[in-house]
Amino acid sequence: MMRRLMSNRLAVPAILSLLVVGLFFVMPSSFYLRVAALVWISALAVIGLNLLMGYAGQVSLGHAGFFGVGAYSVAILPAQFGLHPLVSLIVGALAAALLAFLVGRPILKLKGHYLAVATLGFGILVFMVIGNEAWLTGGPDGMPVPRLVLGDWRVRGGEAWYWITGALMVVGSWIAVNLVASPTGRALRALHDSEVAARVVGVDVARYKLIVFVISAVYASVAGSTLALVNGFITPDAAGFLHSIQLVTMVVLGGMGSVLGSVVGAAVLIVLPQVLTAFHDYEHLLLGFLMMAFMILLRAGIVPSLSAAFAGRRA
Amino acid sequence: MAEFLQFCASGLTVGAVYALVALGFTIIYNASDVVNFAQGEFVMIGGMTTVFATAAGVPMPLAILIAIAAAMIIGLLLHRLAIEPARGASPVTLIIITIGASIFLRGLAAIVFDKQFHSLPAFSGDTPVLFGGAAILPQSFWVIGGALVIVVLLWTFFNRTLTGKAILATAANRLAARLVGVNTSFVIGLSFVLSAAIGAIAGILVTPITLTSYDVGTLLALKGFAAAMLGGMGNPIGAILGGLLVGLLEAFGAGYLSSTYKDAVAFIVILAVLFVMPGGLLGRASVERV
Numbered sequence: 001m002m003r004r005l006m007s008n009r010l011a012v013p014a015i016l017s018l019l020v021v022g023l024f025f026v027m028p029s030s031f032y033l034r035v036a037a038l039v040w041i042s043a044l045a046v047i048g049l050n051l052l053m054g055y056a057g058q059v060s061l062g063h064a065g066f067f068g069v070g071a072y073s074v075a076i077l078p079a080q081f082g083l084h085p086l087v088s089l090i091v092g093a094l095a096a097a098l099l100a101f102l103v104g105r106p107i108l109k110l111k112g113h114y115l116a117v118a119t120l121g122f123g124i125l126v127f128m129v130i131g132n133e134a135w136l137t138g139g140p141d142g143m144p145v146p147r148l149v150l151g152d153w154r155v156r157g158g159e160a161w162y163w164i165t166g167a168l169m170v171v172g173s174w175i176a177v178n179l180v181a182s183p184t185g186r187a188l189r190a191l192h193d194s195e196v197a198a199r200v201v202g203v204d205v206a207r208y209k210l211i212v213f214v215i216s217a218v219y220a221s222v223a224g225s226t227l228a229l230v231n232g233f234i235t236p237d238a239a240g241f242l243h244s245i246q247l248v249t250m251v252v253l254g255g256m257g258s259v260l261g262s263v264v265g266a267a268v269l270i271v272l273p274q275v276l277t278a279f280h281d282y283e284h285l286l287l288g289f290l291m292m293a294f295m296i297l298l299r300a301g302i303v304p305s306l307s308a309a310f311a312g313r314r315a
Numbered sequence: 316m317a318e319f320l321q322f323c324a325s326g327l328t329v330g331a332v333y334a335l336v337a338l339g340f341t342i343i344y345n346a347s348d349v350v351n352f353a354q355g356e357f358v359m360i361g362g363m364t365t366v367f368a369t370a371a372g373v374p375m376p377l378a379i380l381i382a383i384a385a386a387m388i389i390g391l392l393l394h395r396l397a398i399e400p401a402r403g404a405s406p407v408t409l410i411i412i413t414i415g416a417s418i419f420l421r422g423l424a425a426i427v428f429d430k431q432f433h434s435l436p437a438f439s440g441d442t443p444v445l446f447g448g449a450a451i452l453p454q455s456f457w458v459i460g461g462a463l464v465i466v467v468l469l470w471t472f473f474n475r476t477l478t479g480k481a482i483l484a485t486a487a488n489r490l491a492a493r494l495v496g497v498n499t500s501f502v503i504g505l506s507f508v509l510s511a512a513i514g515a516i517a518g519i520l521v522t523p524i525t526l527t528s529y530d531v532g533t534l535l536a537l538k539g540f541a542a543a544m545l546g547g548m549g550n551p552i553g554a555i556l557g558g559l560l561v562g563l564l565e566a567f568g569a570g571y572l573s574s575t576y577k578d579a580v581a582f583i584v585i586l587a588v589l590f591v592m593p594g595g596l597l598g599r600a601s602v603e604r605v
Contacts (some may be wrong), residue, residue: 059407106590113350117544118589120537121582132575241537245414252411281426288419292397295412299404 009181012259013174019263020166033158034230035274040165041227042266044172046250047259048219051176053248054257055185056212057192058108059116062123063247066096066217068130068239070224072137075145075234080136085148089225096221097214104213108206123244131236142235145228161230168226172219173259179215180259188212220247253294255301264302268294317448322570323563324446328455328524330562331462332358335517336539337546337554338469339510345486345549346506349398349409353417354539355532356424357514360386362527363424365519366433375436383515389420390511394504417532424529437523458520465513466555482506486549538581545585547598556596561585 020040027033049063073092077083083091107118130137137143148155155164179185187208190198199205228234237243246269254265272290276283298305336354343351364385368378397412404412438457443450473479484492485502493499518527525531542561546553561581568580588596 053407107586110589110593113548114544114589114593114595117541118586120541121586124582125579128576128579242533248407249411249414252407256407282422284418284422285426286422288415288417288422291415291418292412295404295408295415296397296401299401299408 009177010174012177013170015260016170016173016263020163020170024162027162030158033162035271037158037161037165037230038227039263039267039270040162040169041223041230042247042250042270043263044165044169044226045220045223045247046254046262046266047169047172047176048216048223049247050251050254050256050259050262051179051188051219052212052216053251054255054261055180055192056188056209058209058213059112059248060119060213060216061116061241061244061248062119062121062126063216063220064239064241064243065123065126066100066220067224067227067243067247068126068236069096069099070221070226071228071234071238072130072143072224073221074225074228075143076136078146079143085146085225085229086150089222089229092225093218093221096217100214100217101210104210105206108209108213120241120244123239123241127236127239127241130239137236140236142233145232145234147232148229155229165226165230168222169263172222173263176259184208184211249291252301253291255303255305258301258303261301261303268302318570320447320449321451322566324449324451324455326563326566327559328452328458328521328562329565330559331459332517332521332525332535332558333538333542333561334555334558335462335465335513336535337543337558338466338551339513340539340543341549341551341554342482342506342510342513344543346482347398347503348406349413350406350540351393351507351510352410352413352536352540353393353420353532354510354514355534355536356417356420357386357390357511357532358518358521358535359424359527359529359532360389360420360511361515361518362435362522362531363428363433363518363529364515366435366522366527367428369435379519382519383512386511386515387508390507390509391504393511394507398503398507399500417536421530421532428529430529432526432528433522434526435519435522452524454520454523458517458524461516461520462555465516469509469513469551478505541582541585544595545588547595550595550597553595553597 023036024033027036045063045067049060052058052060070089070092073095074085074088077088077091078085103122107115107122110118131140133139155161180188187198187203190201190203191205191208195205224238227238250265250269251262252265253268254263255261272287273283276286279286294302300308336358339354339357340351343349343354361382364382365375365378368381369375373381393413393416397416398409401409401412437452437454439453441452443452444456445451473483481492481497482502482505484495484497485499489499492502538561539558542557543554544557545560546555546557564581564584565577569577572580592598
């Protein structure tokens, strides 16, 4: 019963929609709505990265680079060329896709840790360009992002952004679920299991890796643009190495190859530091400890481990 | 020419530290397949413990021993409490655990020590040695010489002692090593202790030049990892070569091109090398079995 429900392509987006709507009514203040909006934004980027890591089995330690491209396009394009933020978001996503296409070709030939270090290098190069070209990006101090105006509506406040980011995340999960169920998704899983075997049965391995790399870059870019619009300000840290690591941790913590897991992973790593600030100096100590504890006890990630335990008890 | 020598000296000094971090990565990776991103924290622990022990009145040589011992104990605890319980988990899960460990250790250092920058007095004074027009700090000789001594000691340990050979056997084939009576769990624990000691020594040697604080580990782990990959993961000579190369590239990049893009130079070269040699400089091509 449970399994049939989960295999339906609408199940995951439906669960997430219920979550977004349901949570809205229990949120006590607009501060909580803001934190939730941050979770939805990170979840969007993590869903994309999970397609690459969980389904195609390719690691990227430089995804914050694409996040930064998206974030800075909604900051730079309206300021320099007077483009509408929405148009800038789309241009940013196209730029990230093009960048992923160009970089992905040579990089994705590498395997395992070599791929990790190459994507790491790519991310650092993007970060350095953003941090150093102060005439364009404001340098390390960051730059302001113009408010999003749709028609007569100036989008502002926790409530509006809660719904917009929630909707974006649900749409992102719907696209991801459909992609996974498509022939492309099957090809990706095949090359995850064994590239040689996949190639033998006729999967164009290089092409599919590149496709999913580009798709995940677009997810990251859109998430980056949204974050910049919500915050109204952007700093190079959004494209930094630590942010890349954070995204990868969210994927693994929530569960590789699980769309729901992506959202859970994002929620844990966004909410936890907010809660832990109450512990002041012990914040990082506890965060590191909890990360280790989660991964040791739920080594397949939170969602897959718990659902396996749940299914085991049932059967 | 003086300029060139100057950049060489500073590049080799920093490179020697990267090489030691990369060597630490390699030793743990060979024994256990774990990429230990907490490697940089050992460097931090070495430097910080020495700083605080000397500040508490402990004489320098004793402080150094305490720092190395502290790092070794933490390395052992890291293996026993975080890596061993997760035995059999996927490589990426283990990587996240070591990242968690590095955040934990950084948090611990911020509490036990503080969040300030600290330095140590140079071991043999601050008067630069003039060499072909380049001014070289005496401490640079300590760093490069120290790295050299460690490499020689390691080589002897791995090739001349039974325990060292047990580590090599475990690296080559864990199951076969266990079958001939090697206690692989002990060997993997030992590899963590050894890497921790190497990291701590690197931290102590370089602190008089580059200062230290609770969060210097992140960047060092990143550079050390990149250096290990540049040389070819799992190859100790590759790790040393990669470390020195990254250090030199940074120094020359900062000196001749632009100091703001010095890290970029190193990574562009790493990317270029990997495109041509996907297994690193000294790595072997991996073959996938189906």
